[in-house]
Amino acid sequence: MAKxxxxxxxxxxxxxxxxxxxxxxxxxxxxxxxxxxxxxxxxAAMWIDAQEQSGIDIISEGEQFRIxxxxxxxxxxxxxxxxxxxxxxxxxxxxxxxxxTVTEALKKSESIxxxxxxxxxxxxxxxxxxxxxxxMTISDTIANEFYADxxxxxxxxxxxxxxxxxxxxxxxxxxxxxxxxxxNSFLKESIEWGMDAMEVAIDGLxxxxxxxxxxxxxxxxxxxxxKTLGDQWRQYENLFPAxxxxxxxxxxxxxxxxRVPPELMRLLPDKEIMAGVISVxxxxxxxxxxxxxxxxxxxxxxxxxxxxxxxxxxMAPISVDVAKQKLQxxxxxxxxxxxxxx
Numbered sequence: 001m002a003k004x005x006x007x008x009x010x011x012x013x014x015x016x017x018x019x020x021x022x023x024x025x026x027x028x029x030x031x032x033x034x035x036x037x038x039x040x041x042x043x044a045a046m047w048i049d050a051q052e053q054s055g056i057d058i059i060s061e062g063e064q065f066r067i068x069x070x071x072x073x074x075x076x077x078x079x080x081x082x083x084x085x086x087x088x089x090x091x092x093x094x095x096x097x098x099x100x101t102v103t104e105a106l107k108k109s110e111s112i113x114x115x116x117x118x119x120x121x122x123x124x125x126x127x128x129x130x131x132x133x134x135x136m137t138i139s140d141t142i143a144n145e146f147y148a149d150x151x152x153x154x155x156x157x158x159x160x161x162x163x164x165x166x167x168x169x170x171x172x173x174x175x176x177x178x179x180x181x182x183x184n185s186f187l188k189e190s191i192e193w194g195m196d197a198m199e200v201a202i203d204g205l206x207x208x209x210x211x212x213x214x215x216x217x218x219x220x221x222x223x224x225x226x227k228t229l230g231d232q233w234r235q236y237e238n239l240f241p242a243x244x245x246x247x248x249x250x251x252x253x254x255x256x257x258x259r260v261p262p263e264l265m266r267l268l269p270d271k272e273i274m275a276g277v278i279s280v281x282x283x284x285x286x287x288x289x290x291x292x293x294x295x296x297x298x299x300x301x302x303x304x305x306x307x308x309x310x311x312x313x314x315m316a317p318i319s320v321d322v323a324k325q326k327l328q329x330x331x332x333x334x335x336x337x338x339x340x341x342x
Contacts, residue, residue: 059120086100
């Protein structure tokens with residue numbers, strides 16, 4: 001008998017202290033060369049096992065092979081000058097970081113994540129998901145000194161992402177998810193050209209596709225931004241109608257512990273919905289009962305067959321121990337919710 005729900009994570013999981021600096025978005029690796037490669041595999045295997053042991057049904061490698069969800073994709077792209085750092089506001093100037101700069105035409109000579117996808121596929125018999133940064137979010141996380149504007153650069157990244165995604169599908173990945181947190185920061189641009197770039201990124205893919213739009217990692221800058229959004233966070237209201245008309249199969253959204261009106265999920269009647277029923281703050285560990293309650297609440301707005309219990313966002317900046325407890329709560333709470341409605 002098929003499961004009522006298939007739980008998943010949104011993407012990143014924390015890196016253990018023996019692999020990289022902990023609880024940081026851009027941590028430094030603790031090793032290099034072949035030794036680092038083996039440690040990445042060990043960490044990915046640990047998280048694959050942790051997900052399976054927790055009852056998660058859609059398995060990722062937790063982004064253990066890359067230092068950051070955007071920069072991990074960019075590392076081998078030609079046309080990026082990593083020595084030319086530019087101070088740049090990220091997510092509509094929510095925070096400022098030093099980023100590399102695009103100074104020439106963008107090119108990709110080989111697959112970036114094929115080996116990582118192959119490793120994931122070899123370690124589980126369950127459904128697999130691999131995350132890639134979305135074209136708009138990449139363009140909001142790297143400086144541009146070559147293309148006419150962000151939109152043109154995003155379209156070029158979309159073509160490279162499409163090529164990479166097709167390779168990952170060929171490696172047996174079941175779902176390719178594109179992470180677009182920038183959509184919540186640039187509502188007008190997301191509709192004007194962000195979705196066009198996304199359609200280029202998913203064009204011709206034979207596996208399922210997903211887009212992840214959240215309110216960001218549980219870091220101070222994002223938490224402070226959320227305090228300015230008022231009693232109701234209605235950014236999704238602008239985005240979801242356009243996404244529902246797209247060719248994307250699944251939408252990952254923030255729900256638990258947020259001020260997102262749950263009825264906004266009704267704006268996605270034609271999509272599978274990965275509803276975040278686990279928050280990504282480090283100072284709150286959900287109980288299985290709390291997760292169950294979140295899932296049942298989401299069912300007021302989306303049918304069970306379209307609902308995928310998920311985390312709000314990636315969990316990279318929190319501790320390994322807290323993340324494991326949240327995974328356990330997600331798995332157990334999903335089982336409780338399924339039993340309750342069966």
